[in-house]
Amino acid sequence: MSPTLQLATALIARASVTPDDCGCQALIAERLRALDFQIEPLRFEDVDNLWARRGSAAPLFVFAGHTDVVPSGPAEAWLFPPFQPTLHQGFLYGRGAADMKGSIAAMLTACERFIGQHPQHRGAIGFLLTSDEEGAAVNGTVKVIEHLQARQEQIDWCLVGEPSSRLKLGDEIKNGRRGSLTGYLQVQGVQGHVAYPHLADNPIHRFATVLQALCSTEWDQGNDFFPPTGFQVSNIHAGTGATNVIPGSLALVFNFRYSSVLNETVLRERVTALLDKQGFDYNLEWVHSGAPFLTAGGALLDAANAAVQEICGYAPILSTSGGTSDGRFIAPTGAQVIELGPLNATIHKVNECVNSADLDQLSLIYEGILQRLLLPAAVI
Numbered sequence: 001m002s003p004t005l006q007l008a009t010a011l012i013a014r015a016s017v018t019p020d021d022c023g024c025q026a027l028i029a030e031r032l033r034a035l036d037f038q039i040e041p042l043r044f045e046d047v048d049n050l051w052a053r054r055g056s057a058a059p060l061f062v063f064a065g066h067t068d069v070v071p072s073g074p075a076e077a078w079l080f081p082p083f084q085p086t087l088h089q090g091f092l093y094g095r096g097a098a099d100m101k102g103s104i105a106a107m108l109t110a111c112e113r114f115i116g117q118h119p120q121h122r123g124a125i126g127f128l129l130t131s132d133e134e135g136a137a138v139n140g141t142v143k144v145i146e147h148l149q150a151r152q153e154q155i156d157w158c159l160v161g162e163p164s165s166r167l168k169l170g171d172e173i174k175n176g177r178r179g180s181l182t183g184y185l186q187v188q189g190v191q192g193h194v195a196y197p198h199l200a201d202n203p204i205h206r207f208a209t210v211l212q213a214l215c216s217t218e219w220d221q222g223n224d225f226f227p228p229t230g231f232q233v234s235n236i237h238a239g240t241g242a243t244n245v246i247p248g249s250l251a252l253v254f255n256f257r258y259s260s261v262l263n264e265t266v267l268r269e270r271v272t273a274l275l276d277k278q279g280f281d282y283n284l285e286w287v288h289s290g291a292p293f294l295t296a297g298g299a300l301l302d303a304a305n306a307a308v309q310e311i312c313g314y315a316p317i318l319s320t321s322g323g324t325s326d327g328r329f330i331a332p333t334g335a336q337v338i339e340l341g342p343l344n345a346t347i348h349k350v351n352e353c354v355n356s357a358d359l360d361q362l363s364l365i366y367e368g369i370l371q372r373l374l375l376p377a378a379v380i
Contacts (some may be wrong), residue, residue: 020131028129042147104357123156144253159369168343172317178259180288187206264288302341
């Protein structure tokens with residue numbers, strides 16, 4: 001078993017269901033300390049974070065990721081126990097294999113080889129790990145970034161190990177993400193008997209035209225990097241369960257995944273205008289998970305593209321699709337940020353797995369990126 005697979009299995013065996021790190025960061029810190037990284041555990045509330053840095057000079061290249069995983073679901077539904085990493089027919093099974101303990105293992109082994117061959121590399125290498133990415137994401141990466149900014153520690157390049165590949169390793173690199181804005185809406189009505197609608201006010205009927213407008217609105221047309229902004233209802237509820245009762249209120253949860261054409265203020269104003277036009281009583285609360293971010297070009301993308309082509313033999317495409325990642329907290333500092341990791345086909349699913357050969361290849365890609373960024377051009 002390769003060093004990358006050995007480390008990945010050791011991490012998967014720790015049942016680090018968010019926000020419990022379950023000793024993963026301590027294991028990683030021990031390996032990094034042996035490479036002369038300065039280790040700084042950072043605990044905020046119930047969340048363990050790790051900041052590790054080797055070297056004090058610029059530029060600073062950072063590997064970022066999370067040691068927490070989503071719950072496994074029913075263990076009996078898995079081919080193998082979810083926290084008992086198992087190699088089977090060329091695949092490593094276990095919760096977190098793809099999202100994203102496999103990436104973390106590849107990051108570390110790439111560093112071990114790179115530093116072993118080039119201990120006097122230029123600049124600095126950092127690791128930013130959290131156990132709060134799959135959960136609330138309020139005491140994790142965002143807090144570490146605030147901590148680093150307070151002492152003016154600037155990240156130049158950041159590679160997030162999220163599973164970005166679609167059909168084969170390295171075929172897609174995320175060079176940005178859409179913004180995410182969630183609304184929690186409560187529409188007030190008057191409860192009553194269905195046989196006496198004139199004595200009640202049905203919030204479902206009142207809201208129906210607004211819902212249609214929200215679903216049919218073209219919020220923008222996107223741009224060269226982002227698809228058009230999308231609106232989706234994730235939950236709607238009203239009624240008492242009785243067939244003869246007009247409900248007194250309606251609750252709706254909706255989400256925008258929005259492009260860089262818009263901002264959260266514009267979206268809030270447009271939704272509020274639609275609601276106010278109807279003249280009903282409502283309450284609306286917003287949660288903004290992150291603004292869009294984009295790395296349109298630069299040394300990091302160039303290095304990643306070249307490393308994938310060298311190791312895999314084909315050029316990756318760039319994409320901003322999918323959900324959010326902790327890159328949204330790092331990009332606003334001015335860092336170039338990309339996401340590059342294994343296939344995402346099984347993430348968050350029963351029988352999550354990753355091709356074992358892909359993890360070794362991923363480690364080589366990461367090493368190639370380090371070489372291109374932190375060595376003089378003549379050495380490459």
